[in-house]
Amino acid sequence: MNDHQPWKFTCKTCDSHKLTVTRVWNILAGPDSERWQEWGPLEADHSWHYEFKERVEENPDDEVERGDFGEYAEDDSASEPEEYEIFESENDTESDEFYVNCANCDREIEFGWSQPNRGGRIFPVECSDFIPGEFWPEPRYLESWRQKHWLRTGEDQL
Numbered sequence: 007m008n009d010h011q012p013w014k015f016t017c018k019t020c021d022s023h024k025l026t027v028t029r030v031w032n033i034l035a036g037p038d039s040e041r042w043q044e045w046g047p048l049e050a051d052h053s054w055h056y057e058f059k060e061r062v063e064e065n066p067d068d069e070v071e072r073g074d075f076g077e078y079a080e081d082d083s084a085s086e087p088e089e090y091e092i093f094e095s096e097n098d099t100e101s102d103e104f105y106v107n108c109a110n111c112d113r114e115i116e117f118g119w120s121q122p123n124r125g126g127r128i129f130p131v132e133c134s135d136f137i138p139g140e141f142w143p144e145p146r147y148l149e150s151w152r153q154k155h156w157l158r159t160g161e162d163q164l
């Protein structure tokens with residue numbers, strides 16, 4: 007699938023070339039709120055798909071039980087992942103959190119979107135085809151990008 011990948015990412019910490027996109031969201035379940043995450047690889051065309059999904063345990067004691075992000079990354083076998091079950095969330099998607107991490111060492115990578123309002127595709131800043139001034143930052147990185155002068159010229163930055 008990645009035979010003609012037009013961009014290159016090399017982690018400066020672990021030399022991995024793969025990136026993982028993670029979405030985290032909260033579900034109100036009675037008095038408690040559940041936190042879920044799903045994640046999968048960033049593709050050559052800057053799209054991504056989710057291959058895994060799990061509830062995020064808030065109890066730090068459970069942290070050990072959770073799989074490390076790197077474990078599945080080493081499996082380059084040709085076996086197709088199971089078809090991911092698409093479901094529509096009725097949650098307010100503005101509260102969703104998106105993360106891009108090195109698939110091997112889990113280092114967080116800043117990224118932007120090709121369209122405003124978190125639209126379009128994901129462009130991590132450490133990819134070779136990232137062009138400062140071309141993308142809309144993930145809101146979490148707005149201030150960071152402002153300081154680096156990476157924001158688009160124009161009024162609406164998000």
Ligand SMILES: [Zn+2]
Pocket residue numbers: 017018019020021022108109110111112113
């Ligand atoms: Zn890494």
